[in-house]
Every structure is written in C-alpha cells, then in structure tokens.
Amino acid sequence: MPTPRLSRSPRHLSALCACLASFTIAAGALAQAEKQPTPNQQPAPQPAAQPDAQPADLPTVDAVVEKFLSAVGGKQAADGVKQFTMKGTLTIPGAGMSGDLTIWMASDPERMIMKITLPGMGDIQTGIVGDVGWQSNPMMGTTLIDDKDLESMRNESKGVGSDPRTAFDEVAVVGIEPFEGTACVLLRCSKGENVSTQFYDRESGLLIGSRDKVSSQMGTIEATTVIGDYKEFGAVKVATKFTSKTMGQSQVMEFKDVSFDPIDDSIFALPPEVETLVKQKKDKGDAAAPAASTANETP
Amino acid sequence: MSHRSQTRRTTRLFHATPARSIACSLAIGGGALVGCRTGGVPMAPDELSRSSRGPAAGAASSPAALASAPRRDIDMATAVESFETCWELVNENHFDPDYNGVDWAAVRVEFAPRAAAVTTRAQLRNLLNEMLARLGQSHFGVMPPGGWDEPKENAAQAEDGLSGLSVRFVDDSYVVTEVKAGSPAAAAGVQAGWVVDSIDGNLVTSAIGDEVPDHLRQLVAERMVEERLGGAPETAKSVSFRGPDDAPREATLTLERDRSSKVSFGVLPPITVELSHRELGAGDWLECGATPAGGGSTPRVGYISFTAWFPSIAAAFDQAIDEHRGCDAMVIDLRGNPGGIGLMAAGFAGHFVQEPTNLGDMIARTGTIHFLAQPRTVAAGGRAVKPFDGPLAILLDSQTGSTSEVFAGGMVDVGRAEAFGGPSAGAALPASLATLPSGDVFLYAVADFRVTSGSSIEGVGVRPTIEPAPALVDYRASPDPTLRQALQWIALGAPPRPAATGTPEN
Numbered sequence: 001m002p003t004p005r006l007s008r009s010p011r012h013l014s015a016l017c018a019c020l021a022s023f024t025i026a027a028g029a030l031a032q033a034e035k036q037p038t039p040n041q042q043p044a045p046q047p048a049a050q051p052d053a054q055p056a057d058l059p060t061v062d063a064v065v066e067k068f069l070s071a072v073g074g075k076q077a078a079d080g081v082k083q084f085t086m087k088g089t090l091t092i093p094g095a096g097m098s099g100d101l102t103i104w105m106a107s108d109p110e111r112m113i114m115k116i117t118l119p120g121m122g123d124i125q126t127g128i129v130g131d132v133g134w135q136s137n138p139m140m141g142t143t144l145i146d147d148k149d150l151e152s153m154r155n156e157s158k159g160v161g162s163d164p165r166t167a168f169d170e171v172a173v174v175g176i177e178p179f180e181g182t183a184c185v186l187l188r189c190s191k192g193e194n195v196s197t198q199f200y201d202r203e204s205g206l207l208i209g210s211r212d213k214v215s216s217q218m219g220t221i222e223a224t225t226v227i228g229d230y231k232e233f234g235a236v237k238v239a240t241k242f243t244s245k246t247m248g249q250s251q252v253m254e255f256k257d258v259s260f261d262p263i264d265d266s267i268f269a270l271p272p273e274v275e276t277l278v279k280q281k282k283d284k285g286d287a288a289a290p291a292a293s294t295a296n297e298t299p
Numbered sequence: 300m301s302h303r304s305q306t307r308r309t310t311r312l313f314h315a316t317p318a319r320s321i322a323c324s325l326a327i328g329g330g331a332l333v334g335c336r337t338g339g340v341p342m343a344p345d346e347l348s349r350s351s352r353g354p355a356a357g358a359a360s361s362p363a364a365l366a367s368a369p370r371r372d373i374d375m376a377t378a379v380e381s382f383e384t385c386w387e388l389v390n391e392n393h394f395d396p397d398y399n400g401v402d403w404a405a406v407r408v409e410f411a412p413r414a415a416a417v418t419t420r421a422q423l424r425n426l427l428n429e430m431l432a433r434l435g436q437s438h439f440g441v442m443p444p445g446g447w448d449e450p451k452e453n454a455a456q457a458e459d460g461l462s463g464l465s466v467r468f469v470d471d472s473y474v475v476t477e478v479k480a481g482s483p484a485a486a487a488g489v490q491a492g493w494v495v496d497s498i499d500g501n502l503v504t505s506a507i508g509d510e511v512p513d514h515l516r517q518l519v520a521e522r523m524v525e526e527r528l529g530g531a532p533e534t535a536k537s538v539s540f541r542g543p544d545d546a547p548r549e550a551t552l553t554l555e556r557d558r559s560s561k562v563s564f565g566v567l568p569p570i571t572v573e574l575s576h577r578e579l580g581a582g583d584w585l586e587c588g589a590t591p592a593g594g595g596s597t598p599r600v601g602y603i604s605f606t607a608w609f610p611s612i613a614a615a616f617d618q619a620i621d622e623h624r625g626c627d628a629m630v631i632d633l634r635g636n637p638g639g640i641g642l643m644a645a646g647f648a649g650h651f652v653q654e655p656t657n658l659g660d661m662i663a664r665t666g667t668i669h670f671l672a673q674p675r676t677v678a679a680g681g682r683a684v685k686p687f688d689g690p691l692a693i694l695l696d697s698q699t700g701s702t703s704e705v706f707a708g709g710m711v712d713v714g715r716a717e718a719f720g721g722p723s724a725g726a727a728l729p730a731s732l733a734t735l736p737s738g739d740v741f742l743y744a745v746a747d748f749r750v751t752s753g754s755s756i757e758g759v760g761v762r763p764t765i766e767p768a769p770a771l772v773d774y775r776a777s778p779d780p781t782l783r784q785a786l787q788w789i790a791l792g793a794p795p796r797p798a799a800t801g802t803p804e805n
Contacts, residue, residue: 094733096566120564133429138613221666245737248392248745249731
C-alpha cells in the first residue's frame, strides 16, 4: 500500500471549490467527461505549458523527482508517514466564503476523508475507504464515486506530494520555464485524460505549482495551482498553502496544523448513507450478473 | 386566497431593487441581468427625473455630473484598478471568445478614461455596469458590498416594506398574479387578475430603455413595477387597478415589514430563502378551476415551492420530496425563483430520475461540466428510497431565472418534466464572484449553459410545453391559471407534449 504523501494539492478539490463558488452553475461537480468544443467556445489552452526554451541539458525525470523528494525530507522520511491529519481553512476570496478544511489520510488500508465546512453551505465530504469512494453535500446528497473517477482520486490521494512516476502513466521533462517568477523545471504528467504540468523550483527542487486538466464523470476542467509556504512538520517538509484558479474563480487552502498522530478508525467509518448505496450497487450488480451470464449462454 | 399565498411564497426575493441594481440582483438568484441595470423604468416619462437611478448613472464623467457629484470617496488609482480588474475578468473568462459580438478591447479604450474621472464608488459602479451592459447578457454586474442597492441613508430606508403583490407583464398589462395571504394587498381586497394602472398617481408603462437587452425587458419592467410598489415599512402606496370587468379599483396599501427568512451566503446580501410544500386538496383544484377527469376524484398531487436555490433549503426539499413520494404527480413551482447555486439543480433533479441524467453542460473556456443528476436512492440516515417517477409539472414565469431555468430546461429537454407558464427569463449563465479593489462585488458569467440537446437557455428561456402560457383573460378567469393548466394535464393522465415545444431553439 502506498504511503500517503504531503505536498501536492488535491486536484479534485480545486474543481470542487471552483464549482461551489459558481453561482447558478453546477457547483460541486467534480469535473469529468471529455472536452466538447462548441461553436462559441474558445479552444481551451493546453494545460501542458509550452516552454519558451528547452536547454539541451534538461534534467532527467528521475533527477527532478529525487531532488523534490530530498527537498521535502527524503524518501525515507516520507515513507515513514503512514497517516496524517491536516487542518486548515478553505477560502474562496471572490465569493467571500471561508470555512474549515480537514483531511485525514491513512494507509494500510488506504483511507482518506476530506471534510469542508462552509457557512451557508454546510458540510461537504469526500471519502475513500478501500474500494469505496463517495461524495456528500447538502445540495447533491450522498453519491458514490464511479469506478473510473475513484481510480483517479485514489491516485490523487496517493499523490498528495507523491512521486509522479507512480501517480501517472507518462512523465517527461518538457523544459524550463518561469512560474510565478521562479525558474522551474516542467514535468508533463499524464494518465488517461488527466494531464498535469508540474513546476519544480529549479533551485530548491520543491514543487511550486501545477496546471492540471482533470477529467471525471462530470466533465473536464483546467486549474492552475500555486503551491507554497512549505513548512517542516517532524522530518518532512509540507506545502501549507495552495491557491488554485479554476473557471475564473480562485480558492485558497491553507493548512495550519499537520499531525502524524494515530487517527481513530471511527473517522473512516462509512456513513450509513454510503453503506446503503454500496449495498444497492452490490444488489444491482448481483441482479445484472445472471442476466449477463444468461446472455453469454445464448447460443 | 391563492394557492401560492397559502404557501407563504415570498415573491420579492430581492428586496427593494431599483433599476440600477436589478441586474445585480437577478444575477445571483436568477440570471443576473446585469446589462439592464440602467435601463429605463416602466413609469410615465414625467417621473423619470425622480427615478431610482443611482447618482450620476450613466454619466459618471460628464461635466454636469461632476459638478454636482457628492463627496469623493474613491481615489483615481483605486477606480482605475477596479475598472481594469473588472474588464480583465471579463476579457479572461468570458465563455465566448467573440464576447457576444462586442469589441471588448474597444470597450476598454472607451471606458478607461471615464473610469479615471469618477469621484465616487457609486459613479464607478454605474460606469462599470454601463460597460457590462454592452455585452447584452445576464450575470454581469457590479453591486455594493452587502446589498443589491445603493446604501440607504438611514436605517428606516434600509428596511423593506412589502405590499404582498406579485405583478407580471401579460398582454401589455401589469397583472396581479399573486396576492400574498395576510398581506396589505390582501387586506385591501386586491385580487389576482387585477391590472395595475398607476402607483401613487403615476401611470405604469412598459417603456424600457434601449440599453436593456430585448429578452430581459419584460423582467426589468416587472421588477420596476414591484419596486414601485415597495418602500419603507408603513409607507402608504396608492394603487389604481382595473378589475376583471375593467372597472377601476383603488386601494391604499400600507407596506408591512419584511419578515421573511433571509440567509447569508458569502458576499451576497441576505436573501430570502423559503420553501413550502403540501399536498393539493380538492379545494385547491376548485379554486384554480381545474377539474378531475370524468368528474372523478382528484389525483394526489404534491406541491413544492421555494424562493431560491441555496443550501439552506436542501434538507427541507429532501423532506418535502419524501413526504410526497407517494403522490400521483408532483408540481414544482419555480415562479419568481431567480436561481442560486447551480449545483443544486442537479441535486434536486436526482429526486426525479431513475438513472444518471445529464441536465446539460456548463461550457466555459477552460472546460465543460455536466449537470449530472444522480438518482437519489438514499435518504438522510441511510434509508433506501426510490426517486419519484410520476408526472412532474414545473411552473414558470418571466421571473424564473438562472438555476431554476437550468433545472426546468434540463428536465424538460430530457423529457422528464413538462413546463407550464413562462417563458422563463432566459438568464442562465453560470457566474462567479469577485471583490473589486473598490470593495464592490462583481458578478461575471464564466460559462454558457446548454441543455443536453445543445440549445442555450440564455436569451431564450424555457417555454411551456403543453399549453401556451396563460393570457390576461386566463388570469381574470382563474387566480392561478398556470397551476390550473398543470393540474388539468395531470388529471388527463399526463399526456405527452405536442412536438417541438419546451426546448429552446437556437
């Protein structure tokens, strides 16, 4: 089971926040589905930035990742983190909204709960416990995350600051380019329809930003995230501020507290609504199975 | 007492909305009609001089305006920075790379010097809204922080007084479509179906400034009439009506204090968010003039009405659905509902679909989000439930906007519901908010919304699918002809719609 890591923004959260702040739109929708250009839609910018210059002596992917891992405390220290709790705030400045944000994450078995409490909105929760993933908020109720999106989110959960070589199918160094005024090495990472261009500080090795194209059952969106305010917690260095911009809306996650204390298993208990949905899904699958079998047996 | 009156339906979601802020108010709740903010008002020309337009509206930098301008409350740098922020947010995020046919770069050249010349935040707001009006679309507007309107001079003015009337423009007349139970209008004996002729001695007209986009003119006119019917609590409004027989009727309405339930949501001003529901009884059928098929018993019909799409009503909506799950049919009344949080449209739709159903797509420059309704098969606490699968009627009017149109348009488009009344406002652009350096709040559309079949709702609205929207004669025959149409459709067994209705065509 992979070790949870700590220094990348949960990309699906960016999408969620952007949507939540979009009035009259489907907020909260974790984006998905293929891009569907329409006659009046401007071609979306390529999430993979095209560097201005590509020096011949570009570092290798391994060199970039190893430098990053070293910068956050070393692979051994990161691997030593089996569970953590991050507490902070989520702010959507333009909308004047701010609330509490807590992420609990643990491995063996893999579990993640993210809870956002926004005034006027209520509790918004995303959870992954083993093979079950769900979302819950007052507007949409509780829904299971479909298998494809779950895989992506589990990947993301592993990848909060993780090794992009394991989080994505393809990773390549594509150039050197400034990001927010800092010279960075660009890694272009892709897995299926999801594409992430990651900006690693050429000097410090830290990941300081990303441009992501995130696909899910509900659409495809692009987000740019500025990652910063790295702080040491124990033996690891953790980014504590993520400023993302999606669909014209900015949102800021700031973590004030990171704890590696044991997490009570009750935190990861499936809510009763989720248990019911899991049972319904199983029943539906069981009901469909004989039919499929019958179909297969048709001469 | 009308059906909707019994439900305590609040009709003035955006309290005290003079012309200058109508665009803003509709933005959030329903299709921010920004663009129409400085439009003319539906009153006689002689009253225009004392209309509720903001200070220096539309003339922020004219010599006359500057000569009489109030004390400076914004410096040039902040004004220019606010202007640039506003312009750039549109430039960067407008979903249409052609900016709806507007030369947006030229607009900047035209307005930037004027922004540098303003001396007050109010002037800047007016100027920015004048600029945004060029786009001719909903959901663009600048409003003061904390309120839709310009700040009131004193606490008494800041309070809203309500008459209890809802007015809609039907067949060239401003028709009373609802009289709230227990309201000053009800106490004065005003009845639905009456036509408003004048308010405080001033004739109401349908004259609207050219700056208002065609598809928003009716909405703005109606809001202006309702605004003229408003004021501070205890204000006496003298209103001349025409009754069903065209005979003149006079009434003095002493406005009552707005006691509606308001919620706050981010930088938005407090908004009235109320939901009511009940199972319609035989009396309801009788009152609106609907009759059961063959003279038999009335079908069981659940009726849900709410004033805006905000999370504070989500639990109540879920509970209402639960209570009426066993009914034969359901009526969702979105008349006057200007919208809210878009996500809720998909969430609520999940109560009415058996399979994942896409209501439509929100299409921005940087992505597409589907409004995917997932069947709501579990209630709070984990109880398994079945989404309602009976006939669904959605009631619309010209002030049904934004998220309400997303819900209605999407459900109609996929054939899950039929629409009655309307057409709706045609103001359904998903939008975001930003706070400008001036401190004002800027609402700007970031996407188009297209139903699954590909049509946009913006500028078109959702049309009735079974019968034409009620005419004046229908309002005079029934206190609620739209509900009557819906009930008749249900009584007939919810027959399929005629071809080519409901879905916007563009």
